[in-house]
Amino acid sequence: HIDHLIVTKDQRPFLVFLNPNSGSGKASKLMLYQVVSMWKLANVKFKIIETNFANHAKEVSQKIEVGNYRGIIVISGDGLVFEVLNGLLSRPDWKDAIKVPIGQIAAGSANGLSSSIAFLSNENFMYDKIENFATLMSFMYAKSNPVPMDLVSIQLQNQTFVNSFLNVEWAMVADVDFESEQFRFLGGFRFVLGAIRRLMNLRKYRGRISFLPADEMKNYTPKDSNLKVLRNTGNYSSEELEEKRLVNPELNIEYRFLKPLDEKVPNDWLTIEDSFVMFAAVNLPLMGIDFIISPETKLNDGSIMLTFVRDGAPKLRILELFNDAAKGKFLENKYIEFVKVKAFRLEPLDGHECGNIMIDGERVPYGPIQGEVLPQFARALQ
Ligand code: ADP
Numbered sequence: 001h002i003d004h005l006i007v008t009k010d011q012r013p014f015l016v017f018l019n020p021n022s023g024s025g026k027a028s029k030l031m032l033y034q035v036v037s038m039w040k041l042a043n044v045k046f047k048i049i050e051t052n053f054a055n056h057a058k059e060v061s062q063k064i065e066v067g068n069y070r071g072i073i074v075i076s077g078d079g080l081v082f083e084v085l086n087g088l089l090s091r092p093d094w095k096d097a098i099k100v101p102i103g104q105i106a107a108g109s110a111n112g113l114s115s116s117i118a119f120l121s122n123e124n125f126m127y128d129k130i131e132n133f134a135t136l137m138s139f140m141y142a143k144s145n146p147v148p149m150d151l152v153s154i155q156l157q158n159q160t161f162v163n164s165f166l167n168v169e170w171a172m173v174a175d176v177d178f179e180s181e182q183f184r185f186l187g188g189f190r191f192v193l194g195a196i197r198r199l200m201n202l203r204k205y206r207g208r209i210s211f212l213p214a215d216e217m218k219n220y221t222p223k224d225s226n227l228k229v230l231r232n233t234g235n236y237s238s239e240e241l242e243e244k245r246l247v248n249p250e251l252n253i254e255y256r257f258l259k260p261l262d263e264k265v266p267n268d269w270l271t272i273e274d275s276f277v278m279f280a281a282v283n284l285p286l287m288g289i290d291f292i293i294s295p296e297t298k299l300n301d302g303s304i305m306l307t308f309v310r311d312g313a314p315k316l317r318i319l320e321l322f323n324d325a326a327k328g329k330f331l332e333n334k335y336i337e338f339v340k341v342k343a344f345r346l347e348p349l350d351g352h353e354c355g356n357i358m359i360d361g362e363r364v365p366y367g368p369i370q371g372e373v374l375p376q377f378a379r380a381l382q
């Protein structure tokens with residue numbers, strides 16, 4: 001009996017959302033054989049809700065009494081984590097509701113939250129078997145405590161706002177993510193197939209990326225000194241800057257750094273206009289179990305890591321990126337540029353139908369978007 005090993009006094013149950021259709025369809029078996037057996041040993045209480053349709057978990061998250069639960073654990077991919085967080089944040093009492101800590105047991109095709117939590121806890125997790133990963137994570141959650149986690153608030157066109165915990169993808173990563181949806185039954189392997197398919201027919205995207213560098217990156221210059229970064233001096237005087245802060249009507253908060261999407265970016269932002277093959281803005285260190293995109297990123301570092309590749313990188317080097325990512329060397333690749341930021345704006349300049357933008361793995365309308373980090377807005381279980 002390992003009761004005495006468990007260092008928590010919180011006797012409330014976990015609320016578990018189980019998506020039977022996520023990834024390669026293993027969620028129910030993982031729950032039954034890995035999670036339940038571990039939690040029985042550890043004397044962890046839980047209540048399971050099987051999701052029957054898209055947005056089911058969001059609807060339930062809008063109504064539950066959060067104080068009744070030690071945390072919410074999703075047995076699915078990142079899509080269901082996104083639903084739960086956005087459900088909690090759409091409540092009138094979101095400030096309290098979003099305090100309920102969130103966890104994930106990997107059962108989807110991309111599992112950024114659980115992979116990141118395991119990585120940040122220095123767990124020597126198994127790449128080979130999703131069953132072993134589920135056992136490890138159920139043990140971790142049994143002894144876990146809530147820890148603060150940043151979110152990223154994103155404005156789309158038409159005054160639409162979403163809250164992201166993981167990433168914003170554009171160009172190649174987004175294309176692979178979206179186009180490989182039909183291969184979800186392959187689990188994470190769908191991304192490998194998708195990447196190879198996309199590389200054979202590599203698309204380039206014109207765009208403008210603007211950002212407010214984090215304090216330690218104020219003097220950002222591109223890796224290749226021939227590349228241009230535009231300074232936005234002269235856009236706003238400091239008085240104008242104060243007046244034009246963007247308001248999020250859903251959360252009823254004023255952004256610290258964002259101005260309305262149809263206005264220029266402030267003076268202290270930098271802009272890069274070019275052709276790109278890849279762009280990802282990430283809030284967690286891993287996008288999936290074998291994709292360590294930003295190894296230094298923490299749950300609550302108050303920043304977002306922008307990573308991008310410009311047109312001109314040889315195809316073989318781009319393929320190599322996926323291997324680099326598996327080994328935690330993504331940012332060391334010669335063709336990757338990266339910068340830690342507090343806020344960013346992405347403006348595709350290619351017209352309207354030609355690309356994908358994905359937020360936490362969900363496709364959003366193609367067009368300009370911007371985001372700002374919301375430090376420690378949510379909580380995770382670690
Ligand atoms: P995956 O990594 O396999 O895509 P996700 O957790 O991202 O796993 O789930 C994909 C989508 O499935 C989510 O956006 C969610 O809304 C939806 N979903 C949840 N439950 C069901 C269900 N019972 N049937 C179909 N879709 C569902």
Ligand code: MG
Binds near residue numbers: 297298304
């Ligand atoms: Mg962060």
